[in-house]
Amino acid sequence: MPSRNRSTRNVCVVTVPFSAVPLRRSRCPVVLGVLNVTPDSFSDGGRYADLEAAVAHGVRMHTEGASLVDVGGESTRPGAGRVDAATETARVLPVISALSAAGVPTSIDTTRAEVAAAALAAGASVVNDVSGGLADPGMARVVADAGCPWILMHWRGHSRTMQQLAVYDDVVAEVRDELRQRADDALAAGVAADRIILDPGLGFAKTAEHNWRLQARLDEIIGLGYPVLVGASRKSYLGRLLADAAGEPRPVDGREAATVAVTVLAAAAGAWGVRVHDVLGSVDALKVWRATEDAR
Ligand code: PMM
16 A cells, blocks of 8 residues: 555655556656765765664654655765674664664665665665676576666776776766676566666766766667656755855755756756755755646
8 A cells, every 4th residue: 555645736746665666757757865884975974874873863754754864874975985784784784674674665875786775675676786687697697586676887897996997988878788798687687677677877987977878878878668766856966056256066955056057957858866965955946847837
């Protein structure tokens, strides 16, 4: 039974058990709320290291309209080093368990099969794999066995080295082709087509110019035929666009309006979902977008 299903005109937030949300484009993109339980993520690092604060924030994002709270225990900021699997698991499991007990649907943001399996057992509904299945050959089996949705993000290497891999002749064509390959690999490993979600991976082995091109030509990624998630929230290319007169990038907490603008552009392009830190801002903007579409 839906826990809350507000389908009246101009209201597009559907908050139901995530397994009941079809992975096709619905009236309005879904919103994933970011919850990093890490000391060093670029935006919310350190803020939710304490279990109580993390769970309270996850519940708040769900109340604000997040269809999923995306829980991560390893920073993927450019240059970040790795943590071991035990540390990553110890960070995310209590949060996922507590949010599940509170009825909040979660995704696990990890590249490790072992962490994904533990998170799914603790109640996570979706695997969000920023490596698109490349980092851990065991991930496809975990996802196929669970039958859960799998977000496959475009990725070329771990955080420490990824910016050296930001070399493209035509970034949109290459990201599209590499994502198609990731989806084909997932299918070959036994993952059902209707469990696959793709993500262009803004900021991952991408320069600012690459991100803008991907944003401008998102329809070419959507044209692959899978639901597409966009994760632009507070990323550095937005900070650079909003730089002050001295060329200093706008700090992370001043990038919200720009993030909301990307949310609306993604909706207009046909994205399935957005992954954001400030859920309410994007949910409100999507209501405005939906109401405008309905008035056409
Ligand atoms: N970006 C980050 C982490 N996880 N997952 C997906 N699917 N897409 C993204 O763009 C993405 C992600 C990095 O941002 P964060 O440090 O704010 O979580």
